[in-house]
Amino acid sequence: MNYAVILPGGSAPQQLELATLAERSGWDGVFVWEAAYGVDAWSLLAAIATATTRIRIGTLLTPLPWRRPWKVASQVATVDQLSQGRIILTVGLGALTGDLPLTGEITDLRQRADLLDEGIDLIQRLWSGETRYQGRHYAYDGGDRSDLSEVVTPVQRPIPIWVVGVWPRPKEMARVLRCNGIVPQYELGDREPSPEDAAALRTWLDARITGHFDITAEGETPSHDPEAAKAEVSRWAEAGCSWWLETRWEMPHNSPERLEEVRQRLTAGPPGTEPK
Numbered sequence: 001m002n003y004a005v006i007l008p009g010g011s012a013p014q015q016l017e018l019a020t021l022a023e024r025s026g027w028d029g030v031f032v033w034e035a036a037y038g039v040d041a042w043s044l045l046a047a048i049a050t051a052t053t054r055i056r057i058g059t060l061l062t063p064l065p066w067r068r069p070w071k072v073a074s075q076v077a078t079v080d081q082l083s084q085g086r087i088i089l090t091v092g093l094g095a096l097t098g099d100l101p102l103t104g105e106i107t108d109l110r111q112r113a114d115l116l117d118e119g120i121d122l123i124q125r126l127w128s129g130e131t132r133y134q135g136r137h138y139a140y141d142g143g144d145r146s147d148l149s150e151v152v153t154p155v156q157r158p159i160p161i162w163v164v165g166v167w168p169r170p171k172e173m174a175r176v177l178r179c180n181g182i183v184p185q186y187e188l189g190d191r192e193p194s195p196e197d198a199a200a201l202r203t204w205l206d207a208r209i210t211g212h213f214d215i216t217a218e219g220e221t222p223s224h225d226p227e228a229a230k231a232e233v234s235r236w237a238e239a240g241c242s243w244w245l246e247t248r249w250e251m252p253h254n255s256p257e258r259l260e261e262v263r264q265r266l267t268a269g270p271p272g273t274e275p276k
Contacts, residue, residue, distance in 0.1 A: 001237040003270035004029030005246040006060050006218070008262065009253030012039050012047070018262060019048040023055045026269045031060035031090070031245070036101045042075040049083035056086050060245070061164060061183070063094030065115035066105045069122040070140055076159060077127060077152045085155035090183060091120065092164035117175060120161060124178075127154050162214060167201045176205075181214030181243075195239035202240030218245035223268035230272030244271060 005022055007015050007030060019030045030048065034041040041059050048057050057079070062072060072089070080087040093112045094105070106112055118135040125133055129149050131142030142148065162181035165172040169187065176182045184201055186193040198215060205213055217236035221229035233244045248262055 001233060001241065002028040002056075002243045003233075003246070004031055004056070004243060005262070005266060006031045006033065006248075008248045008258060010039075010259050011254070012044050014254075014259060015039065015044055016047050016051060018259075018266060019055070019057070020051050021263065021266050023052045025266050026273060027055060027266065028270070029056035029058070029088070029243070031058050031088075034059055034062050036066075036103050042079060045079050045087070046082055049079050049086065052083075052086075054086075056088055057083060058088035058162075059090050060162075061090040061092045064091040064119040065112040066094050066103070067119070069119040069138060070126060072119070073123040073126040074152060076123075077154045080154045080156055080159055081152070083155075087156070088160045088162060088181075089123075090162040090164070090181075091116065092183070113171070116163075120163070120175070120178060123161070124158065127157075127159060129153070160214070162216070167197070168204070173204070177208060180212075181216065183216050183218075195235040195241075198236060198239040198241050206240075212242075214242045215240060216243045216245050217241040218247050220247060221265075221271045223265045226268070226272055233271040246271075 005027060007018055010018070015032060022030050032041050032044055041062070045057050045059070064072065076087055076089045093109070093116055096107055106115070115137055118137050122133045122135065122138055122140060126140075126149070131144075131146065131149060133140040158180065160180040162183055163176055163179045164183045164185060165176040166185045166187055167173065182201070184198070186197050188197065198217060202215060205215070219232065221232050236244060246265060248258060248265070250258070252258060
């Protein structure tokens with residue numbers, strides 16, 4: 001099991017400070033989220049890449065239907081180079097909630113799903129060195145400028161792409177199989193997901209994928225009780241999850257109290273370790 005934190009917010013310098021604290025405290029990864037208007041995720045990740053040496057870094061998540069795939073491909077490959085191969089790209093449809101700004105983007109579910117599928121395909125082809133793409137929604141023609149592809153060649157081959165997927169929907173799982181990891185959502189009615197649900201997902205994936213494939217689990221664990229934290233995370237590890245994502249999503253994201261709470265959790269180290 002790897003342990004990461006999703007930074008809930010704060011200014012760019014504050015989040016950079018939290019990321020370096022996470023590395024010093026033994027965490028394995030730091031993820032940031034993309035806002036329509038706010039601290040730019042890729043500028044922040046570039047700064048984190050140059051200020052750290054070990055932790056995996058990435059987005060959780062990038063709403064790919066609302067981004068230009070070739071621009072995202074460039075940003076991710078650039079940070080992959082700066083980090084010497086530590087970037088993870090997490091993509092999804094994009095959330096539609098009342099607390100997000102209205103930007104005029106496509107909101108139809110089927111259209112966003114089509115854009116997500118083509119976006120993943122286009123990004124993977126660009127990273128492999130291809131310079132042309134023609135889909136139903138996206139067209140890209142890089143011509144004969146192979147030098148542009150060469151200078152942005154990723155360190156990782158391939159760069160991991162995690163995707164949000166609803167288990168066990170067939171179309172969602174078909175998309176998942178084209179990627180390197182899943183941030184699962186579970187179709188369970190009113191019931192909360194359990195490690196048994198993750199185990200069923202892992203069994204299904206193992207029957208179809210050869211090699212390593214990441215499954216994430218997420219939640220909040222206490223900084224003052226390492227045994228309780230370890231007990232919570234161990235259940236998901238035994239079910240086949242490979243990453244635990246520590247979250248603090250409650251609003252407000254950037255209050256002094258929330259940032260101090262995150263700082264204390266990071267300082268205590270990953271779930272199951274003794275507080276420092």
